Amino acid sequence: MQQQLKANKVRAIAITSRTRKEILPDVPTVAEAGLPRIRGGILGRHNAPAGTPKEVITQLEDWFGSAARTPEFKAALAAQTYAPVGVCGSEFVSFIRKGLDEYGRIVREANIKAE
DSSP: OOOHHHSSSOOOBSSSSOOOOTBBBOOBBBBTTTTOOOOOOOOOOOOOOTTTOOHHHHHHHHHHHHEEEESHHHHHHHTTTTTOOOOOOOHHHHHHHHHHHHHHHHHHHTTTTOO
């Protein structure tokens, strides 16, 4: 995407993150563009089977967290205008539940029905 922006093949009108990206300082967030309730982003995750021992989960969190903090990983994501957040364990579960609650509220308020 970054190459397409630089080549003027596409134009960024807003980003869905909560804050502006360092790599795209002139591109407003959707909230700044007047749509404060829209949020988005790319969610990459790793899951373990139910019942996985806590010590294994902790080790996986440490491994993935360490990898996400390396300059190489951050640079690779930044080149694609992504930024790692690094949410793990119960914090990640809370993040997912909050999103499901919010989208559920939106569906109920808009009276959206499956067809």
